[in-house]
Amino acid sequence: MKHILSVLLFVFLFSFPQYVNAQEDCKVLVPEIDSIYTGKCRKGFAQGKGTAIGVDSFTGKFYKGWPSKGTYTWANGDSYTGEFRKGKRNGEGILTLKLADRDSIMEGLWEEDLYLGPKPKAPKIINKFQIDRYTLSKSGGMKERVLINFLQNGNRNTTITNLRIDASNGVETKMGYSQGFEFIKFPVTIKVSYTTMNKLNTSSHDAIFEFEIFEPGDWVVDIFN
Incomplete structure (x- = not known):
């Protein structure tokens, strides 16, 4: 027993200075x-x-x-x-x-x-119907704008019909295949409704995506079906 206590005491005395030095160093x-x-x-x-x-x-x-x-x-x-x-x-x-x-x-x-x-408030999704997924991101541009893209199977969705885009404020704009609104005063609420074919191109369905963006900036919204 004395031998065990001696060993433990030796280990403690040997280790403790190392711990102190480690903290000091x-x-x-x-x-x-x-x-x-x-x-x-x-x-x-x-x-x-x-x-x-x-x-x-x-x-x-x-x-x-x-x-x-x-x-x-x-x-x-x-x-x-x-x-x-x-x-x-x-x-x-x-x-x-x-x-x-x-x-x-x-x-x-x-x-x-x-x-x-304050930390900017994240965009709010108000309504999402028949939407596979979506992304909302700031592009880094200088305009107060929201541009919307429609995508399917990794490419532009060319099957969109009956498209309607309404915004609480701003002026309609297009840039290439993207469309949306510029000269926006944030926060802004935007509702997108349209008809699209499914991924297999075998049937069509209506889709709705409504959202609100609070933080000013140049935004890009990608909608996937």
Whole structure:
């Protein structure tokens, strides 16, 4: 029994300094939180889940020594919970400022510590009938526009008849085989109804796709049958 206890004591005394040194050698690259670190480490840097404490504190995930996602708390009690990149607020997050009578909250998107605004609301599908699938995406263009494409079997759907597209505002437009509306004031609601052949081209059916887009931009809507 004494021999076993001696072995366990030796292992503990041998391992504990290594653990302490590993934490001491595990660098956190934000000076305000680099005094004490407990958590996972990789190649000498904080990596994965951990907590770093200094003048301020951070608990969450680290990447190569930098806070990546979690909660950063300043000495005055203000805090930010969300995404980081190289120590700065980047991505989606919530900043809470501790004021005398109440908390002030800023929630949304951030870039290089600058607040960009609330996270855009995702498009809403109001009605979908006889639609296989669909995609709604921003094209990166400069216009306030929605263009609609009809696809089938990996190609343009050439069997569309009785097509009707109604929008809550905007001016009708066409670009190649795409059609829709431009000069839109968002949010906009668009309803598309038409008749199409099925994939095997053996029968036809009516289809309806109605949606609302909230975020301004140049949008492309692909409808698959």
